[in-house]
Amino acid sequence: MYSYLSMMISICLLFILSLVDVSSNLLLPEYEHCDAPLGMESGSITDNDLTASSTHDVSNVGPQMARVRTEIEGGAWCPDKPIGVNSYEYLEIELRQLFFIKAVETQGRFGNGQGKEYAEYYQIQYQRDNKSSDWITYHSKTTNKTIINGNINTYLPEKRLLSSSILAKRIRIVPYSQRWRTVCMRVELYGCPYYGGVISYKTSPTQDKDNTYDGGIGKLVDGIIGDVDNSWLSWNKSPVSIEFQFDMSRHFKTIHIYTMNNKYESIKIKFDDNPSIKHHISSIESSLSTVFVDTIQLINYGNMFIGKRVEILFEFNIALFVTEITFDNEPVILINTTLEINNTTNCPIVLNNDSTNESTSLTIFTFEWLTILIGSILSFCLILLLIFGFYRFRRHRRRHSHHRLRQNRNLYYKSSQMTTTTSGSCVSTSSEHDGSTLPMNKNNHLFTPNNYDDVTSEQQSMGSYIYPITSTTSLLQTSPPSSLFKSEQYAVIDGNYSLSTYKQWSTNNTFHYASSDIGQIDKICHNQRISLFNCVLPQESISSKYNHHSSTKYPANVDKTKLIVSRKISETKNGEIYCGKYFIDNESKCVLIKIVKTNLINISRQTFLTELEILSHLNHINLACLYAVQLDLLYLVQEHSQFGTLQDYFHQISNQQTNDSTFQKMNIYFAYQLANALQYLSHLNLIHCDIATRNCLFYSDYTIKLTDCAMALSQYEHEYWLTTNGQLIPLRWIAPEALTTSPTIKSDVYSFAVTLWELWSRCSCLPYISLTNEELYQRIILRQLENKDDISFNLSLPPDCPKEIYDLLCECWHIDGTKRPNIADIALYFRRHIDSSRLNTVSS
Structure with missing residues (x-):
């Protein structure tokens, strides 16, 4: 009798719903405008995010060509085999975070009028979780079919709205045909990011079937509330359990449950x-038309609620109708004494300072017993380490009591763990990189003629130097679409070294030089403590260059919704460094996130602001830029490169045959860019002190940008000498005077020459590989004390290095810094080499 009454009441409620005007249907506010293009046409979805099952010619009709309304090379993606009923070829798009997909647009291969291929039909498959999970095939909730109508010709794009949204991190477009035919496709996706984090849910059996449920997501997580036709789930047996699974650990603050007015x-x-x-439940807090919202403030229940799984158990009398359940939450990366460290590739790192009552960005969850246990173990290990270190110190001091460098007798070092040989042969050093395929021109032509008609004769007569900022036909040709600019742009440095712009240079293209480590590092190259940012050292007072009394314009504040963390790559006693992505104008940028530890924020604040003021004034095309900062929690987002460093690049091509002319032109272009960056720093009386290929970011168009991140990265630790008091010294690159007195601008010239020696040695071995660190240190100090310019101490001539270039390197290694060439003259020297290469190309 009771079950019969419940059924009758449920039927009556559904009947009442059917009488309500459909105009009462609502979308959640964050999804009202969820129809923006996701970046296939604009390039925000990068070439690295596009893969395919096969392609007829990857360089001509590969997946990177599948961009709607864009004519690149062959004009579309074309699978290698014809498409039929039983074929399975796909274009896969990696979105790197969860998105609601509302529509898909497709287009055939126009190919400037030469193309004849298009897809009449296609299917959509998607994943929400990791790549090992099963692919879900989209089906229409109105027709229950998986086949979607495609195009009718090669040039008209067709945009298809999906009857139910797809929540996915990865999308596959699968062309389909009822008869065998050749197919080519261009694609665009439309939707918006989803920050709720739900990747699946399951419920108790419902009265009516959820025709949008794909095995993980359905009506309860679609952003639609109050749709009288199909957005309600109903139950008539209490209790009802709904279990939600999330993509990562999250800190939950509020739960919103959208129901009918049944209490x-x-x-x-x-x-x-x-x-x-x-x-x-005491009373329904708010209502939207016929939909009522119960908002559960979890803070009222005292504890901090963290988890990857949430189970909600409803208890009711008659019937329950639910249309949507949302969670206000923040992703959490558990650090230090946490239960886990999240290594998801695309996890937004939330650094929230909206309220003093809220937790700081990277929430550290400690448990008392775990803290005591770990603290005890670490204390015991530290005591043993101190005893062992003191014992080694005493032995080392007695062994070297006869050391003839008396003024340095109190400095004791320990050698970095590095493989060396006594024969002087090079030992190849490897470095990690992402393995991305770098574009190379088929004909190995690196330099092409450029038109200088837009440079005035007045500027040329002043001896101005010209270098390309961005261009589709830059000095170094690359495979498109490495640049989306339509015309040449140049920046001009005049005879007074004042930086100006030529043609149209967007204000967004501002380069702020940033540093590597967060925390204090003793640099022996400058007899003082350098904290937080250890990349640039003022040689003298720089008040003449900067007006410190004027208001400093810092980079923009970090937008936490655009920041994605991949993993932690380094940690010092004062801070941590993460790698990730930062979205600027819907374009994903590879970045490093550098964070001051929470307990040092107050101590480090003034140093952070002082050095940030200097960095915020720096602006050069060959210096890594500072994208954003957070002044309350003291962290910054700094430019990095997905291709790694120059050293990574040379290791990657070490097994490839490179034309000698191409190799020489490439190195000259690298040397010119590095000299340009140092010329800019020297004009501001700033010293870098760690110039090496490991500190030159490499980009696919052969641009390099000087940074200072290597010192904080473990993969390069064998290239530094670690002293017993924690100093890191780039001993094999450093100028002699930087060890004994203090560095000058000419010290960077010395290191610049060692870096060029690396280039022409193809980064195959460390400088002075036959000497240990202690032996090299003694020889440098002895040479400096004797003030003797010993030519035999110079690095040997690399096999592929021209004699003219090597002579320049030897001049830069002069023991007397004042006799080394000026960096401005060096930049001009390589500029003329580039001009000469162009003239030879034109004449041939």
Whole structure:
């Protein structure tokens, strides 16, 4: 009798719903404008994010050509085999975070009028979780079919709205045909990011079937509320359990439950395997048309609720109708004493300072017993380490008591762990890189003629130097679409070294020089403590260059919704460094996120601001830029490169045959760019002190940008000499005077020459590889004390290095810094080499 009454009441409620005007249907506010293009046409979805099952010719009709309304090379992606009923070829798009997909647009291969291929039909497959999970095939909730109509010709794009949104991190477009035919496609996706983090849910059996449920997501997570036709799930048997699974650990603050006006008795909420909390409903807090919202403020229940799984148990009398459940939450990366460290490739790092009552960015969850245990173990290990270190120190001091460098007798070093040989042969050093395929021109022509008609004769007569900022036909040809600019742009440095712009140079293209480590590092090359930013050292007072009394314009504040963290790559006693992505104008940028540890924020604040003021004034095309900062929590987002460094690049091509002319022109272009960056720093009386290929970011168009991140990265630790008091010294690159007195601008010239020696040695071995660190240190100090310009101490001539270039390197290694050439003259020297290469290309 009771079940019969419940059924009758449910039928009556559904009947009432059917009488309501459909105009009452609502979208959640964050999804009202969820129809923006996701970046296939604009390039925000990069070439590295596009793969395919096969392609007829990867350089001509590969997946990177599948951009709607864009004519690149062959004009579209074309699979290698014809498409039929039983074929399976696909274009895969990596979105790197969860998106709601509302529509898909396709287009055939126009190919400037030469193309004849297009897809009449296609299917959509998608993934929400990791790459090992099963692919889900989209089906229309109105027709229950998986086949979607495509194009009718090669040139008209067709945009298809999806009957139900797809929540996905990865998309496959699968062309389909009822008869065998050749197919080519261009694609665009439309939708918006989803920050809720839900990747699946499961419920108790419902009265009516959810025709949008794909095995993980359905009506409860579609952003639609109050749709009388199909957005309600109903139950008539209490209790009802709904379990949500999230992509990562999250800190939950509020739960919003959208129901009809039926007052369920209570709700039990359970986070992971923790004890559940019980919420008693007193009154519906707010309503949207016929939909009522119960907002559960979790802060009222005392504890901080963390988890990857949330289970909600409803208890009610008659019937329950739910249309949507949303969670206000923040992703959490658990650090130090946490239960786990999240290594998801695309996890937004939330650094929130909206309220003093909220937790700081990277929430550290400690458990008392775990803290005591770990602290005890670390203390015991530290005591043993101190005893061992003191014992080694005493032995080392007695062994070297006869050391003839008396003024340095109190400095004791320990050698970095590095493989060396006594025969002087090069030992190849490897470095990690992302393995990305770098574009190379088929004909090995690196330099092409450029038109200088837009440079005035007045500027040329002043001896101005010209270098390309961005161009589709730059000095170094690359495979498109490495640049989306339509015309040449140049920046001009005049005879007074004042930086000006020529033609149209966007204000967004501002380069702020940033540093590597967060925390204090003793640099022996400058007899003082350099903290937080150890990349640039003022040679003298720079008040003549900067007006410190004027208001400093810092980079923009970090937009936490655009920041994605990949993993932690380094940690010092004062800070941590993460790698990730930062979205600027819908374009994903590879970045390093450098964070001052929470307990040092107050101590480090003034140093952070002082050095940030200097960095915010720096602006050069060959210096890594500072994208954004956070002044309350003291962290910054700094430019990095997905291709790694110059050293990574040379290691990657070490097994490839390179034309000698191409190799020489490439190195000259690298040398010119590096000299340009140092010329800019020297004009501001700033010294770098760590110039090497490991500190030159490499980009696919052969641009390099000087940075100072290597010192903080473990993969380069064998290239530094670690002293017993924690100093890191780039001993094999450093100028002699930087060890004994203090560095000058000419010290960077010395290191610049060692870096060029690396280039022409193809980064195959470390400088002075036959000497240990102690032996090299003694020879440098002895040579400096004797003030003897010993030519035999110079690095040997690399096999592929021209004699003219090597002579320049030897001049830069002069023991007397004042006799080394000026960096401005060096930049001009390589500029003329580039001009000469162009003239030879034109004449041939």
